[in-house]
Amino acid sequence: MGEEFTNQATALWKKHIKEALAILEEAEEPIITLNFKVKLNFAETYPKLTTGIRFSQSYTDEKVAEFDDPNQLPLPNVTKEAKAAEKDKEKD
Numbered sequence: 001m002g003e004e005f006t007n008q009a010t011a012l013w014k015k016h017i018k019e020a021l022a023i024l025e026e027a028e029e030p031i032i033t034l035n036f037k038v039k040l041n042f043a044e045t046y047p048k049l050t051t052g053i054r055f056s057q058s059y060t061d062e063k064v065a066e067f068d069d070p071n072q073l074p075l076p077n078v079t080k081e082a083k084a085a086e087k088d089k090e091k092d
Contacts, residue, residue, distance in 0.1 A: 001040070001049055008051035009036045020055050032056070 024032050037052040 001047075004049055005036075005038055005051055008049070009053070012036070012051065012053040016053055016055070023055065 020032055020034065024030050033056055035054045037054065039048075039050040039052075041048040041050070
């Protein structure tokens with residue numbers, strides 16, 4: 001079965017390589033996620049191996065927030081709000 005999976009995966013890749021490369025050319029970053037799905041079905045009279053391919057460009061997004069430590073006593077001009085106010089004063 002391993003050899004047949006390899007054959008099927010190779011055939012699928014050769015069939016869809018142009019589409020995968022087109023995604024890479026259009027993407028902001030040259031990254032593509034490529035997955036092969038294997039399904040083994042032993043419920044039939046004969047075992048059955050099905051191989052699928054899926055690909056997409058990689059996309060991530062992230063937001064970060066920092067907070068004052070709630071267990072720390074606030075110090076003058078050390079809170080995030082105070083620091084922001086100081087920056088605003090420097091701009092004026």
